Every structure is written in structure tokens, then in C-alpha cells.
Amino acid sequence: MESNAVLLESKSSPINLLNEMHQLRLLGHLCDVTVSVEYQGVRAEFVAHKAVLAATSKFFKEVFLNEKGMDGPRTNVFLNEVQVADFASFLEFVYTAKVEVEEDRVQRMLEIAEKLKCLDLSETCFQLKKQMLESVLLELQNFSESQSSEEESSTQPSALLESKAAALAAADQADCPLAPPDCPADRPSSRASPEVLAAKSKEKM
Helix, strand or coil, rough: CCCCCCCEEECCCCHHHHHEEEEEEECCCCEEEEEEEEEEEEEEECCCCCCCCHHCHHHHHHHHHHCCCCCCCCEEEEEECEEEEEHHHHEEEEEEEECCCCCCHHHHHHHHHHHHCCCCHHHHHHEEEEEEEHHHHHHHHHHHHHHHHHHHHHHHHHHHHHHHHHHHHHHHHCCCCCCCCCCCHCCCCCCHHHHHHHHHHHCCC
């Protein structure tokens, strides 16, 4: 009687494998390639594993597959016009599938990914740049909307004030249409001379 086939699959094995390879690289164990990078006089050397670099970068895969013989215990690869910090970040990404960089370095990481033909890093940088662009556009949209709402709120009160002022002026003119604006004719005469006042008081008596 034949038994059914079952699948044994580990979800943590790929992560564990990457972590172990990363630790081996940091300790310099079993490394079989030295990558020398130089940019504007700044030079540094990095040790790594051919298998990891070949699996993540078509550039290194072509180099290692086309080499005719190993010059010593390790293969040496020279990279010009690659900044030390960028290649260090590249190595961290290919060994851990993640790396933290400044926003202004994302474009440089995309360039090194294209130079070394690392598809995973290229796609990651592209997606991050897309998210950053969408975030900037959203901020600009919110800013323009807030500006327009502020302009509307500032014009509305002034229009209301103008209409109220016009209504008040019309009401004043309706109260005393033939008199000046302060309507002195309707007020008690406070400017009368003392003689006139005295005469009026005598008449009353």
C-alpha cells in the first residue's frame, strides 16, 4: 500500500540561512572573495561568499562563472566609482534582505543595484521611491487645500462685515433721511446759547 506524499516546509529556514551566512561574513569565516571598492580616493575591502553574491547579483555571477583560475585562496574583485557606504549597505541587504539608509541615498542604492544587476534591491528601491513620491504629493495636496480653505475663511468675514456696514449705513439714512449722518436735528440742542436757554426758562415760568 502506497502512502501519500506530504510536504515538509520550513518557514524559518530561509531567514535562518541568511542570518547564519551574515554572521559567517561578519566573522570572516568561509569567505572566498574579497571585493575592493574605491571612490574619489576612498578605498575599502569587504570579504564575502561567492555563492551569496552570485545568487543575488548577476554581475558577480558572471564574474565568478567566467574566472579562469583563482589567484590565491580568495578571489579579488575591484569595483570603481562605488562609494564605500553604498557597497556596505548593498552587502547588508543581500545577506539580510533589508538595510536602513538615509532618504537621499535611495537613488544611489538604486544606481548600485542596477550596476551590480541586483534585481531584488532594484525593485525595493523603486517601490520605496514610489512611496516617497506619493507621500510628497499627498503633503502638497493637503497644503494647497489648507491654503485655499484659509483664503475662503478670510474672505467670507470681510464680505459679511461689508454687508453689515452697508446695512447700518442704510438704516442711518432711513432714520434721518434729510439730516446729516449724525442727525443733530433729532437730538436736543446742546449747542444753544445761554441767552436762549434763559429766555425759554422765563417763558415756562
